Amino acid sequence: MAFEILEPGLATSVQDKGRLGYYNVGIPQGGAMDQLSAEMANALAGNSPEAAVLECTYLGPKFRADQDAIIAVTGAPVDIRVNGDACEQWNRLKLAAGDEVSFGVLRGGTRYYVAVQGGINVPVVLGSRSTYALGAMGGFEGRMLRAGDILPVGSADSSLATAPILRSVDESLRPAFEKEVTVRVLPGLYDHRLTEEGLETLLTATWTLTPVADRTGLRFSGPEVAWKPRTQPFGAGSDPSNIVDAGYAIGSIQIPGGKEPIVLHRDAVSGGGYAMVATVISADMDLLARSAPGTKTSFRAVTMDEALAARLEGKLVRSKLWDTSAGDGAGG
Template sequence: MAFDVLEPGLSTTAQDQGRIGYYKFGLPQGGSMDQYSATLANRLVGNTVSDAVLECTYIGPKLVSTTNAVIAVTGAPVDVFVNGQLIPQYERIELLAGDELKFGVIQGGTKYFIAVHGGIDVPEVLGSRSTYPIGAIGGVDGRALVAGDVVPVGVGSDNGLPVVTSIAVDDRPVFSKDVKVRVMLGLYDHNLSAKGLDSLLNSEWMLTPVADRMGLRYSGPGVEWKDREQPFGAGQDPSNIVDAGYAVGSIQIPGGTQPIILHRDAVSGGGYAMVATVISADMDLVARCAPGTKTRFVAVNMEEALAARQENNARAARIWS
């Protein structure tokens, strides 16, 4: 079983839950940018939560199924066509051998996901099938799809769960143009002046088109840093520090102008101060934002962050029961 790639789309890659345990060596976790949407697709087709899917960015691919297959498309709203006929997202769809799958214009967000029963069966690299293009590993030859590729699909098996034919509307992700992103302050928020911290947390920031799997850049009023003598090796700009490790979700503000949220394919360290970190429960929310999304950063404490994570886990457990 496989998909023949007639057109690759803008950037279509195989992704799963990511390459865990190698960030300390400089290799990012990667995986689907919007993990929740990807797992919904896997639930619909009867896969496990860890099976690989295709992640599509803005412009989707045109694929032909070489055999009968069960698929689902979730994530950002987009028109989905099988042999020219419009089919719904968030539903279990059966393809016949020779059926053509293609996509229309995306209507919100940036990324949507194609799951197929059996999973995308590219080789595992360091425990994951996720594509990391900068390192040229995982996926199909470590890169996005190109025309002429053949994307292998694994042999499907029973995951032991009841068949789900559609995802309830209340369980589908929302793609808003105005969001609140919860963050925990630190490690270097103390380098911001009171005015700078107020600007970070009480101003509106807008996502720019400079956004990819590594990070998302925002425009806004900027922030003010405290006047201080820079330590040796930190450079002259107050937003610089002596090199340190970055947490996934870290927010940097180079030069004090445009915040950058580090995402799934982020580098693991460098010389910019991390003033806050997006909580894990809101990383999918950030991934769903399209350029122009109005964003406010809301500071929470550890207890609130853990409660949000537990809420997400409870929702996932209900869907996967």
């Protein structure tokens, strides 16, 4: 089975849960920017959470199924059409051979996800099917999709054959796509380089997401953040936020020049010479990925215990999608 890409959309790529274990050699985690939405699409399609999906950014693709198929679309709100007829998002959808699927204009957020039963069956590269376009690695030929591409689809996961069918995701479990968000962060490792007023500004100001936002990082505009004066050490640049090179954690916040915070995301580089003044907790990385340019964002400091509790809460939400005691599925 395969999907023929008739129109590629703006930046459509194959993604899964990511390529873990290679960040130390400069290969980022990657994977779906909004992991929860991607997993919900897989749950509806009858896949395991690890199956590869299509990540569609702003303008989605148009594709044709060459055989009967089951798909699901989750994530940012968008109109779905099968042969021109409207269909519901967050539901299990059945396609017949020859059906054409297309999408309208986003009504919020930035990305939505298309899962197909069996998953997108591109080759596994370093443990993942995710596209890392900068490294021309993974996905479909290591790049974003183009018109004329033929995407192979895998076989249904036999281990899920007896699992309850999830026909829709309950609204209480669906992520929101809001214009004002609060993102939780752990201060450090270099927050001591900011003045007291600088750190307070970072954690109390309202920041606006700029259009400079992609899989590598998201840039925010707002007030200037003050740094403590010092003589830069040998090996560091002249910018007050420069340090001697260090490793970056996914979610690190940098403020080059003290003016525009940048949050590193799934395809970020693994190290460099900018101070990381805080790190977005793992539970809120999906929240950031859902933000559209113009989103008003506040950064709120939390403790490590609070960050770990938030991560556990997210795991509990995900577990409900595959809860075999949920009858016909959560909300289905």
